[in-house]
Amino acid sequence: MYNPRKSYGETLVELGKKYPNLVVLDADLSKSTNTIMFAKKYPERFFEMGIAEANMITTAAGLASCGKIPFVSTFAVFATGRVYDQIRMDLAYSQMNVKIFATHGGISVGKDGASHQMIEDIALMRVLPNMTVLAPSDATQTRKIVELIAETKGPMYARVGRADAPLIYKKEDLSSIKIGKGITLTDGDDVTIIACGTMVDQALEAQKILSKQGVGTRVVDMHTIKPLDKKLVLKCAKETKAIITIEEHSIIGGLGSAVAETLMEEGCKIKFMRMGIKDMFCESGEPKDLLEKYELNEKHIVKNVKQMMKKTR
Amino acid sequence: MKSYDDKTINKLNLTAVKIRKHIIEMLYRAKSGHPGGSLSAVDALVSLYFFHMNYNSKKPCDPDRDRFILSKGHAAPALYAVLAESGYFPVSELKKLREINCRLQGHPVCTHIPGVEASTGSLGHGLSFANGVALACKLDKKSYHVYVMLGDGETGEGQVWEAAAVASHYKLDNLTAMIDRNFLQIDGNTEDVLRLEPVRDRWSAFGWNVIEIDGHDIRQILDALNETDAHKNQPSMIILNTVKGKGVSFMENNVDFHGVPPNEMEYHLAMKELDLMEKKLEAYA
Numbered sequence: 020m021y022n023p024r025k026s027y028g029e030t031l032v033e034l035g036k037k038y039p040n041l042v043v044l045d046a047d048l049s050k051s052t053n054t055i056m057f058a059k060k061y062p063e064r065f066f067e068m069g070i071a072e073a074n075m076i077t078t079a080a081g082l083a084s085c086g087k088i089p090f091v092s093t094f095a096v097f098a099t100g101r102v103y104d105q106i107r108m109d110l111a112y113s114q115m116n117v118k119i120f121a122t123h124g125g126i127s128v129g130k131d132g133a134s135h136q137m138i139e140d141i142a143l144m145r146v147l148p149n150m151t152v153l154a155p156s157d158a159t160q161t162r163k164i165v166e167l168i169a170e171t172k173g174p175m176y177a178r179v180g181r182a183d184a185p186l187i188y189k190k191e192d193l194s195s196i197k198i199g200k201g202i203t204l205t206d207g208d209d210v211t212i213i214a215c216g217t218m219v220d221q222a223l224e225a226q227k228i229l230s231k232q233g234v235g236t237r238v239v240d241m242h243t244i245k246p247l248d249k250k251l252v253l254k255c256a257k258e259t260k261a262i263i264t265i266e267e268h269s270i271i272g273g274l275g276s277a278v279a280e281t282l283m284e285e286g287c288k289i290k291f292m293r294m295g296i297k298d299m300f301c302e303s304g305e306p307k308d309l310l311e312k313y314e315l316n317e318k319h320i321v322k323n324v325k326q327m328m329k330k331t332r
Numbered sequence: 333m334k335s336y337d338d339k340t341i342n343k344l345n346l347t348a349v350k351i352r353k354h355i356i357e358m359l360y361r362a363k364s365g366h367p368g369g370s371l372s373a374v375d376a377l378v379s380l381y382f383f384h385m386n387y388n389s390k391k392p393c394d395p396d397r398d399r400f401i402l403s404k405g406h407a408a409p410a411l412y413a414v415l416a417e418s419g420y421f422p423v424s425e426l427k428k429l430r431e432i433n434c435r436l437q438g439h440p441v442c443t444h445i446p447g448v449e450a451s452t453g454s455l456g457h458g459l460s461f462a463n464g465v466a467l468a469c470k471l472d473k474k475s476y477h478v479y480v481m482l483g484d485g486e487t488g489e490g491q492v493w494e495a496a497a498v499a500s501h502y503k504l505d506n507l508t509a510m511i512d513r514n515f516l517q518i519d520g521n522t523e524d525v526l527r528l529e530p531v532r533d534r535w536s537a538f539g540w541n542v543i544e545i546d547g548h549d550i551r552q553i554l555d556a557l558n559e560t561d562a563h564k565n566q567p568s569m570i571i572l573n574t575v576k577g578k579g580v581s582f583m584e585n586n587v588d589f590h591g592v593p594p595n596e597m598e599y600h601l602a603m604k605e606l607d608l609m610e611k612k613l614e615a616y617a
Contacts, residue, residue, distance in 0.1 A: 042471070063471065064471065066467060066502075068498060069494075069497070069498070069501075071494035071497065071498065073456075073460070073490070073491040073494055074460040074463070074491055074494035074495045074498055075460075076460075077457045077460030077461050077463075077464065077491070077495075078460050078461070078463045078464040078467065078495075078498065079464060080450070080460075080461055080464060081450070081460065081461040081462060081463060081464020081465040081466075081467070081468065082464040082465075082467060082468045083464070084442070084449060084450070084461070084464070084465060084468075085395070085464075085465055085468035085469070085472070086395070086468075087468055087471075089464075104454050105457065105460075105491070107454075108451055108452075108453070108454045108457060109450070109451065109457060109460075109461065112441070112443075112451050113441075113442050113443060113450070113451040114443050
């Protein structure tokens, strides 16, 4: 287990050395987002912006206009919905090289409740022209993705969850990782589970159960939701009999929607299902209990896959 | 510190008339846009671009340039006219304002138009953007100055006050903001729509150095800019007391010309008034 937030903080410190023009902004949550690690190492390049997120986003745009690479961090709920107009005007429309790295995405934030459980961020960011949207699945991948977004120009949004997460990757597994290219983790020709972020691990757990029961399960880690790896989606549609998507996000507008759009437009006749939060606000609780109640764990994936396999088109 | 003489002032006043004529022409052709707030902003813009700021329009990305950010993006015609006359792009392009396949969008866009620093149009963003530029300037130990103009009604936006707090917290003395205090916004008098007074005290309370001047008196504007450039440890705010629609009699203090262009008759009347003003100033020269 390793916390992706911690991995983010550590990577920022490393990148601070590599890029003298990298700056970091936070809105009174540096201890939670772990930008405090960068703040301690490079105090002159860290800007505490206080509880004033709108100003923070636009200030980052101003810094980017002078050649800086700003990383902006806060909780996903404050990093997107609260500052949508600022992101739209000053980052997306203006094509500013600002990286929003949000933590505490999804319902596994837990006891803080629905006010803090961001389940619309991927949809909000995905609809913005020029915006790249990522959801790394473990601490190792987070490290690589933070490196990639630092070296790639343009406005980008990445989100991780709050909790420690099982390690899926070793460093060497990700030497060829690219923004916009999904990763096929297991092979199988019955069903494909396309997952992102915190749900990739659940998909892998489900795959173990399913393969024991004779269901060949392909797991795809779709760490980049935009631009979506359409080629990989279509390959899975051709080579397996069903596709199921899972994300710790609303079923509307996120990974599931992006995959569905691709399948429909390409005329794929395949069994398809989206797993995610079913257009509702959730509640306080232990992350594990929440994922069970809102049907986002390996048990529910297995149940859904089996139901899908039974159905005829 | 930049000193000037009577001749310079007369020349700048003449330039201001020229810019006002461009604005009327552009809006009349475009059949849409915002005359009132464009005309009230002209004298400050002319003072900045034709005298006070350091820049080279042939090198719009020069890292050492002074920056101007138009937070009240609906005054785009004023900014475009000033940028064109400063050599950022051909003056002939002004007549295509708001047309399809033209880069002069209804509101400024930094990705399309040389000299436009920030994309604006959604109010309340410009001061935050200026904060970012001013922070970068300090980080890079550069000596350029950042100027930003806000509308008075615009300061109803909460983000403006977030930015006001941050600029003073970081002691951004390389930042000078201006408020185009023309007392009118779309729905009426600013004090009726959402009270802004005491403007001066509000900014002082946020830790700003505040100067209040006649926003149409170029001497006062240039003096204020010299003063705020030199001021240390605080960001500065120049309250420009202005007249909405300034320079065209029937548009002055007339809220109906906030976002409505002149019709044919009004266009000819306005141009006639501005031509007269131009002749008067030329006679002094």
